[in-house]
Amino acid sequence: MLAGYLRSYTTALKDKPSRNRPFVKTYIDAFAGTGYREGRHVAPGDGGSSRLLLPDLAQQEPQDLLDGSARIALKTQPPFDNYLFIERSEARCEDLETLRGEFPELTSAIRIRRGEANAEIQDLCKGDWRSRRAVLFLDPYGMQVEWETIAAVAGTKAIDTWILFPLGIGVNRLLTRSGDIPESWRRCLDGLFGTPDWFDEFYRVERTSTLFGHEEETIKRASKDTIGRYFVSRLRSVFPAVSERPLVLSNSSNCPLYLLCFAASNERGAPIALRIANHLLSKRME
Numbered sequence: 142m143l144a145g146y147l148r149s150y151t152t153a154l155k156d157k158p159s160r161n162r163p164f165v166k167t168y169i170d171a172f173a174g175t176g177y178r179e180g181r182h183v184a185p186g187d188g189g190s191s192r193l194l195l196p197d198l199a200q201q202e203p204q205d206l207l208d209g210s211a212r213i214a215l216k217t218q219p220p221f222d223n224y225l226f227i228e229r230s231e232a233r234c235e236d237l238e239t240l241r242g243e244f245p246e247l248t249s250a251i252r253i254r255r256g257e258a259n260a261e262i263q264d265l266c267k268g269d270w271r272s273r274r275a276v277l278f279l280d281p282y283g284m285q286v287e288w289e290t291i292a293a294v295a296g297t298k299a300i301d302t303w304i305l306f307p308l309g310i311g312v313n314r315l316l317t318r319s320g321d322i323p324e325s326w327r328r329c330l331d332g333l334f335g336t337p338d339w340f341d342e343f344y345r346v347e348r349t350s351t352l353f354g355h356e357e358e359t360i361k362r363a364s365k366d367t368i369g370r371y372f373v374s375r376l377r378s379v380f381p382a383v384s385e386r387p388l389v390l391s392n393s394s395n396c397p398l399y400l401l402c403f404a405a406s407n408e409r410g411a412p413i414a415l416r417i418a419n420h421l422l423s424k425r426m427e
């Protein structure tokens with residue numbers, strides 16, 4: 142899906158002028174990995190012993206299915222003008238350097254930054270984006286993407302974003318049945334949604350009168366659907382256009398793990414960006 146979007150994007154923007162010059166087009170991968178796709182594990186301390194989340198991805202597959210996002214982006218035709226790969230791990234940055242060597246014609250267009258994704262992206266968004274356009278891919282393992290980052294991206298009015306939202310792997314696990322949520326988990330959810338209002342969306346407090354006074358019971362009303370709809374509504378609060386039906390990525394037991402969401406940030410470009418993204422998303426849902 143990423144490959145499909147990137148191809149349509151660079152094709153659509155090929156000759157689009159910005160003050161008589163074509164836009165400078167950048168692909169930004171904030172959690173770039175190595176260039177090859179790996180099996181995902183739930184880390185110990187993430188609520189279980191280490192286990193493979195998407196075992197179907199670990200099976201022998203044709204080579205092109207094993208390409209990671211960085212490699213997919215570098216294969217895009219027509220190409221982007223620039224590629225920015227952000228990665229926290231030193232070893233993975235070295236793998237990305239090797240990947241750069243495989244694309245000699247793009248060597249000078251590729252930048253690899255070792256750093257923390259949120260800090261790097263927020264910094265990048267402070268620049269002048271009037272003659273630039275970008276596609277950003279946010280592919281964290283878990284709940285690393287901060288709302289401030291998403292708001293900063295929307296604020297550029299220039300960066301279209303694909304984001305893997307950690308529905309089953311993160312959020313739903315922190316929403317306890319009782320509504321008794323440890324302070325550190327609440328902060329984590331506040332940081333992800335950019336507001337504490339999620340509590341009222343996901344829980345209902347029922348008050349009943351008894352012989353001895355009033356009793357309160359907190360009932361969880363959040364389902365994976367409502368959590369997804371709420372995140373889409375949060376995206377809509379900052380982006381001019383958002384795909385209403387993100388793609389649900391499930392494991393082999395049909396348990397939803399992530400939502401693949403799309404948001405376009407430039408008002409003029411949004412209708413076509415949204416049309417392409419929705420077309421790709423609906424094809425995968427058939």
Ligand SMILES: C[S@@+](CC[C@H](N)C(=O)[O-])C[C@H]1O[C@@H](n2cnc3c(N)ncnc32)[C@H](O)[C@@H]1O
Nearest residue numbers: 172173174177178209210228229230257258280
């Ligand atoms: C799910 S993997 C990315 C996979 C990649 N998109 C692909 O398709 O191959 C997440 C990557 O983000 C890196 N990472 C995790 N937290 C990070 C952070 N806060 N800032 C930057 N990179 C981070 C990890 O080292 C890991 O390589």
